[in-house]
Amino acid sequence: MKALAQLRQAIYRLLAALFLYPTEARRRALVEVPRVLEPERVLAAFPFFLPWERLLRALADLPASTVLQEEYVRLFTPGFDGCRCAPYESAYHCGQGGSASWLCAELEREYAFVGLALSNDPHEPADHLAVELEYMAFLCGREAEAWERGTAEARELLGRERNFLNRHLVRWVPEFARSLQDQEAAAVYRAGAAACEAFVLQDLDLVCLFSRIQEARR
Amino acid sequence: MTAQPAAVLICADVARASRVNLTAVEAWLQRTDPHAVVRVAAGLCEGRGDLESVLARDGAGRAVLGLCGDGYDERELQSQLRQAGIDPLSASAVRLGRWCAGLPPEAATEKAKVMLAAAVAAARASGGSTVANAKPYFPARGSRRSFLRFPVPAYRVVPSVDGSRCAASAGCSLCVEACPFGALSVADGRIELDKDGCEGCGRCVSACPREAFHFPGYNPKEVEARVRVLLDPEVSAIQPRGILFVCACASPLPFLEAGWMPVELPCAAMLPAHWLLAPLLLGAVAVGVVPCERQGSTGCGPAVLQKVDFCQALLRRAGRPAELVRSHPPAEQPPGMELPEPLPRANGEVRFQLRPEAVAAVLLRFVGHGGTSAWEHPGCPLGLVEINPATCTGCGMCATACPSEALQYGEADGEAWVRFDPARCTACGLCVSRCPEQARGAIHVSRRLDPESLRAGSGQLLRTPLRRCVACGAPVAPALMLNRVLELLGEDGIQLQRVLTQYCPSCRPLWGAREEARRG
Numbered sequence A: 001m002k003a004l005a006q007l008r009q010a011i012y013r014l015l016a017a018l019f020l021y022p023t024e025a026r027r028r029a030l031v032e033v034p035r036v037l038e039p040e041r042v043l044a045a046f047p048f049f050l051p052w053e054r055l056l057r058a059l060a061d062l063p064a065s066t067v068l069q070e071e072y073v074r075l076f077t078p079g080f081d082g083c084r085c086a087p088y089e090s091a092y093h094c095g096q097g098g099s100a101s102w103l104c105a106e107l108e109r110e111y112a113f114v115g116l117a118l119s120n121d122p123h124e125p126a127d128h129l130a131v132e133l134e135y136m137a138f139l140c141g142r143e144a145e146a147w148e149r150g151t152a153e154a155r156e157l158l159g160r161e162r163n164f165l166n167r168h169l170v171r172w173v174p175e176f177a178r179s180l181q182d183q184e185a186a187a188v189y190r191a192g193a194a195a196c197e198a199f200v201l202q203d204l205d206l207v208c209l210f211s212r213i214q215e216a217r218r
Numbered sequence B: 001m002t003a004q005p006a007a008v009l010i011c012a013d014v015a016r017a018s019r020v021n022l023t024a025v026e027a028w029l030q031r032t033d034p035h036a037v038v039r040v041a042a043g044l045c046e047g048r049g050d051l052e053s054v055l056a057r058d059g060a061g062r063a064v065l066g067l068c069g070d071g072y073d074e075r076e077l078q079s080q081l082r083q084a085g086i087d088p089l090s091a092s093a094v095r096l097g098r099w100c101a102g103l104p105p106e107a108a109t110e111k112a113k114v115m116l117a118a119a120v121a122a123a124r125a126s127g128g129s130t131v132a133n134a135k136p137y138f139p140a141r142g143s144r145r146s147f148l149r150f151p152v153p154a155y156r157v158v159p160s161v162d163g164s165r166c167a168a169s170a171g172c173s174l175c176v177e178a179c180p181f182g183a184l185s186v187a188d189g190r191i192e193l194d195k196d197g198c199e200g201c202g203r204c205v206s207a208c209p210r211e212a213f214h215f216p217g218y219n220p221k222e223v224e225a226r227v228r229v230l231l232d233p234e235v236s237a238i239q240p241r242g243i244l245f246v247c248a249c250a251s252p253l254p255f256l257e258a259g260w261m262p263v264e265l266p267c268a269a270m271l272p273a274h275w276l277l278a279p280l281l282l283g284a285v286a287v288g289v290v291p292c293e294r295q296g297s298t299g300c301g302p303a304v305l306q307k308v309d310f311c312q313a314l315l316r317r318a319g320r321p322a323e324l325v326r327s328h329p330p331a332e333q334p335p336g337m338e339l340p341e342p343l344p345r346a347n348g349e350v351r352f353q354l355r356p357e358a359v360a361a362v363l364l365r366f367v368g369h370g371g372t373s374a375w376e377h378p379g380c381p382l383g384l385v386e387i388n389p390a391t392c393t394g395c396g397m398c399a400t401a402c403p404s405e406a407l408q409y410g411e412a413d414g415e416a417w418v419r420f421d422p423a424r425c426t427a428c429g430l431c432v433s434r435c436p437e438q439a440r441g442a443i444h445v446s447r448r449l450d451p452e453s454l455r456a457g458s459g460q461l462l463r464t465p466l467r468r469c470v471a472c473g474a475p476v477a478p479a480l481m482l483n484r485v486l487e488l489l490g491e492d493g494i495q496l497q498r499v500l501t502q503y504c505p506s507c508r509p510l511w512g513a514r515e516e517a518r519r520g
Helices: A002-018 A024-037 A041-045 A049-060 A065-076 A100-113 A129-149 A151-182 A187-217 B022-032 B051-055 B074-083 B105-125 B174-178 B203-207 B220-230 B273-281 B301-317 B356-367 B397-401 B430-434 B451-456 B479-489 B494-502 B508-519
Strands: B006-011 B036-041 B062-066 B092-094 B134-137 B154-157 B184-187 B190-193 B242-247 B260-265 B286-290 B325-327 B384-387 B407-412 B415-420 B443-446 B459-468 B475-478
Touching: A002 A024, A002 A129, A002 A187, A024 A049, A024 A065, A041 A049, A041 B074, A049 A187, A049 B074, A065 A187, A100 A129, A129 A151, A129 A187, A151 A187, A187 B134, B006 B022, B006 B105, B022 B036, B022 B105, B051 B074, B062 B105, B074 B154, B092 B105, B105 B220, B105 B260, B174 B184, B174 B203, B220 B260, B220 B273, B242 B273, B273 B286, B273 B301, B273 B325, B273 B356, B301 B325, B301 B356, B356 B451, B384 B415, B384 B459, B397 B407, B397 B430, B430 B443, B459 B479, B475 B479, B479 B494, B494 B508
Parallel strands: B006 B036, B006 B062, B062 B092, B242 B260, B242 B286, B286 B325
Antiparallel strands: B134 B154, B184 B190, B384 B443, B407 B415, B415 B459, B459 B475
16 A cells, blocks of 8 residues: 555656646656656556556657747746636636635645645645645655554545545546647647546545545454 | 457457357458457466557557456456557457357357457447546456555446536436436536446436436447347348347356347346337347346346336337347247247437437337327336426426426517427426426326327427516516416515516516605
């Protein structure tokens, strides 16, 4: 279970990096991903493998950072006519509060509960896709450590992951991915959004399954 | 149109489990379907097939698995297919070892050919699967992968909902009612599937008149493609042929004579009545169904028997032997051996779609042969709506609720009307439950097949003049509805009567202000 949590953490990290502004350093790290992960055939056991493979192919063929940066700005940053494919949860649903600020406040409370605060570099709002994915990566990392100590804490973390996926990522990432497929977007962003959607949906199923098994064992 | 490349992977142990000549099958498939990549792999069912090197990533997007037994190592095989670039959940598995066992070598080989060709057609008709169709579980059977660092689940296919087709936002919950496991619910006007609870029986799929569910392997297109090839006289010389729908939970499975072509379903209760009849128009001499023996709401026996009974009643009315469709037919005999010639083929006009229009088209092919009077049956997949003009107020709520648009409400030329198309009605009863005047019997629906009205098509059920606003001339409401409002208000509220019946909603506040001013 520890190894699986670590693997999930690595995938969340990678997906989060993909949807941050593509600096030269970030681009260099992303290009390395297919070389490092190609031999990891164990991922073929999961249904997100086919979209994941398409993402790896797109990463291996990543355009220059200036091209990528232009594309990032064109797609994900708000222009005078709004954002083409807003990578913000509040653009798709605002939760129970009904407003973007309420949703961001709720998310910040959630992050603060596990001792996290928003970073200034990069400075993104709490409902940005990369921030939510990073938070999931953090929870998976904590879960991996918890499995070494026993099952009670890990079980609680699984529940936290399940709630976060259910209440946030699963509710808007599919729509975000669809909006990106409709655009003439760079292959890496289209493949990235499709892989992100598949991974998030699959991860919720897995977390639910593991939670159920742990509950039954208890 | 070029056929999509498909990989046909046959377990070498099929030859041991039955007397199928695999070399002949492989050569025949390769010859008749140049776009199929056919491979016989040793140890396929045990996950020792090493499919990535067998297929060498030749671009086959779909796969057909010819299995030697009832089960296989799902985890390993799914993983290998993904590595070969193939979507494993839309792969079509054929239990050759099971269905060809006990047959003489020639018949077994011939049957294996037909079944594999049909599975290829079904796989090509598949729209593929998404993660939404994948439900993880841990199989009881061990895996070669169990030595891995972490637990690897296998995945089974479950239906997914296409929100753009779903009518849940209009109040439809037919799928929720059809699910025996309580896995579906309506939240915020959307259908939500709880994968934990879903057993993949597919009853929701056939309950939806808008075909809003996607169920890889069992979508109407896939089943139709499979059945058409299973009955195609050009594919095989086996005659006569019958179609046998088999519930995946049915046990023990019958021994099948060569002419019975099995179509496995996750649950026989998902079988719509017209799927039992359509094969008869495609060349089948008989159609059978083998439900499971499970008891209670999750068992499919009673639901299947009701549909079979409806089909038999329809056949009798059409002057045909009722035994053309049977539950538990004698599968050890050639299908329909005691029956006369099959019905004339009607290839182009037969569709397995779940939309009521497609159901009506199949049923009409049968009633065309004989009895034309309307008749009622609890298993009838179509219905008839009747409106009582004495109590109906013409509010149009029934049309808003109707998920298949059999009822339509409109306003034109100073009149409001309700039209009804019997070829679109599934007798779901949502119109009755939504009717505000249901207690007074304003609307009635019955599971009745009326060939005459089906042929006549859409007709008007109600027509009532629209009252117009005395201030702006815009429509206020149907006269029948306003009459009913007046009746309910009685002698009280003369002012209210006036405002409701004479002014449209936009002018009412204005009218109120004027009245106040006048009084003041």
